[in-house]
Amino acid sequence: MAERVAVLFGGPSKESEVSKRSAIRVCDALLRKGYDAKKIEYDGKLIENLKGFDKVFNVMHGRPGEDGIVQGILEYLKIPYTGSGVIPSSLTINKYLTQQMVKSLNIPVLNSHYINRKIFEKDENIVEKNFKGKVILKPNTGGSSVGTFISDSSKAKDLLKNCLNEFNDYLIEEYLENGLEVTVGVIEYKGKTKVLTPLQLKPKNRFYDYEAKYTKGKTDFIIPPEVDRKTVELLMERTLIIFESLNMKSFARVDYIIDRNERIFELEVNSIPGMTDLSDLPMEAEYDGIKYDDLVEEILKSAGILKDA
Template sequence: MPKPNQLHFGKVAVLMGGSSAEREISLKSGSAILTALKESNVHAEAIDVSIDVFEKLQAGKYERAFIALHGPLGEDGCIQGGLEVIGMPYSGSGVMASSICMNKLMTKQIWHGCGIPTPKYRILSDDLSEDELLVELGLPMIFKPVSQGSSIGMTKVNCKAEIASAWASALDFEEAVIAEQWIEGPEYTVAILGGIALPVIRLETPRTFYDYDAKYQSNDTQYHCPCGLSEELEQQIQTRALQAFDATEATGWGRVDVMLDKDNQPWFLEVNTVPGMTDQSLVPMAAKAKNISFNELVIKILQTSFKEDSETLANQFSSPVSGKCSAA
């Protein structure tokens, strides 16, 4: 007799690896997810994504996909589009939201349209003079490639002399680069699961910002959950984070990054539609604070592949916080 989970999910492909700059992180997320699925008696196998992924999925008679890919081609709607074409259900956001959220510029434009606060920015181009940029955004600023993750290609700019090298570092990864106004203040992240916001985590690093090393290499990054905010302020941030998430049409699960300025005003940075899922990652940490184990979390994320089930997940939690985007 097959175990209940095998009946429910069928044969699951955990899509991991791929070719983005975040390949190594994705392999770690994917392995942790695969182990969790197996421990829950789900019939799951790993696929390291390459050009023949859709042939492998069809030849292997998989029934659904757990997307554990980070960065371009995996988190940005491309894989999602291919899965739509072959009619295979998959975890998390659909094509459009994946594509919007991978692109920080598009995300910010949408947020502007519906009143979600996000730091001021400019798209860098040869037509934009350094002086104009300084007048508009002031110092410091942060330069970002628009569609990378894990802080790849990002640099804080403290003075005019640093502009050229910061721009060049971002250009190493892609042509489209934005400069963003620097927010001075604490940084938080809000995990979203099935229509609710999980407890907020505060990130603290002695480094200039939460860069690649702070995320994956150094052991001096601190994570605070409970986050130390008043209950009221934490709930406000959760509600705003859900609005920010919904505004992009993201669904199922994800993570919204936000900073608070000295007046406790939130400034939303971005939405991650396939956040890290190693057992030290932030979404598992927030889930744990809600008594959801890593294995339970993985099953709940897999359940988001039944698109109609995603919303009902919210009902499984005691005090859901939810909110819809309203026009500015």
């Protein structure tokens, strides 16, 4: 009898629509591979809806599917699931805390500052005091570049007044003008950890924002990236260190930016990368000779429980 697989998607996150697109593609791939797969949308009846399934392929993007909450539910239910466990998921959803962990591994990150509503209320000029020139403002636990803006540090105050009404906290980073954006996927493949060939992103918008990520023709994808071999090897080496040191599982993606002096800075770690037709990780896998359906099946094979044990 074919394994019953729930492809879990949706939820209240602003990335819910992207999650749905990932789920459709993943579910179709599993069906072609002979699995009894069904899309299950996250709601208040999650536990009831998962009864009878052998495994969960989690493609929820953002909270609560990517922050440890759903992972904790699946651990409680003892249903093997894809992706990282509770602890790495709850860490990597938080950009600022992830940066601190990455820094402890001697991997460079950009100069940054954490701000929440209380911090901002105490000092509305905190960005201007800590940065000169342009900054990039990112929701600290958001994804897909939703709510992300580039601003002069002297004008960030006005943006944050509005942004902090919608999001609880923000990561403020120095902005690298004309930085080269690269992303590196990593998967558990045939029982081993495999780092994929890095992918360079050339968005036609000012940066790799939501529109550039999910609208065909809005970004040029270059693989391998336009850097020397030594830089490619260093990107892959650092990605492996991050994946293993944070005890991540199944698959992940690490984003970087490279300045004009070829210095590499880690930006973010994504514990549930997108699996849409425009997503980065499947493109990298395809370049490395792994077809989409095979990629999905290999990720499913990595499903498990007690991931933090």
